[in-house]
Amino acid sequence: MPVTELSRLTLKKELKEEPKTVVIRALSRAKKLMEDFTGHDFHLYQEIENANHIYILGQWESVEQHMNEWIPSEANQGLLKDLVSFVEVDYLFHLDVSFGSIPPSEQAPIFSVGRHVMESEKRAAFESTFNKRRGGLEAHAPGTISGGWRIEKEHGREEFVLFVPWKDVDQHMAFKMTKEFEEYAEIRDHILLDATEIRHVALMEFPSPATQDDAA
Structure with missing residues (x-):
């Protein structure tokens, strides 16, 4: 697989x-x-x-x-x-x-990487709430959101990693001021907040191998 x-x-x-x-x-x-x-x-x-x-x-x-x-x-x-x-x-x-299925960089200059950690018994409730409320997030994100479950599990825990495209960090922060976010934030009831983190990343550009060889 x-x-x-x-x-x-x-x-x-x-x-x-x-x-x-x-x-x-x-x-x-x-x-x-x-x-x-x-x-x-x-x-x-x-x-x-x-x-x-x-x-x-x-x-x-x-x-x-x-x-x-x-x-x-x-x-x-x-x-x-x-x-x-x-x-x-x-x-x-x-x-x-x-x-x-992860947002391509050309559609989103940056995207957020959200690591959502929960106790194993909370996985079903998290999935239910996330699927119920994800529409509000999708309505604000300028592209397709994607996520997957961590395969190598920690004992008694599950982790769902969510990738969301954004034009910039400010656009993501603006979403947090909306009614849709208040509803989406219900997922917090099922996750371990101290073990969960969200970061923003931007694609790194590299010179072509030929360019690197010429510069050497």
Whole structure:
């Protein structure tokens, strides 16, 4: 079953121009190698709230393909050596949603990544409320919303990750002032607020491999 990887990297420290260039090249190379390996597009996003956070989104044929074939591969191990001095992995897990259903960047300059964590027994109530109230969110978002359940579960917990396209952060904040948001916010009755987070991300642009080689 195709799955979507969601992972977040954090730059270990503020980078000066030369090491920053090294990181950008390594991330661009990682993107291309994963795309060549899977035959699917991968995208990297930078968090607006904290520019040191880098998100990876892409599709794998299965969790096993990612974890058992790609992770130990020579190509990936080489990438890790290039990046280990500069970044650390905050989290990495998979969602039961096709990457193609996540809002494309050309339709939304940014989108929010909402991690909704709940006790396992609250999942059915959350799903019911979300499906009942999602129309208000969809009416305000300038594109299709998408979400999926985390496959690697924490004991006694479920996590639903929601991707919502926005023109900018202000548009998202404006939604929170509407009547529709008051109704949509009923999902809070079912989630663990201290374990739930919402961040905004923007697509990272990389030079083509040919451009990088010319600059080297």
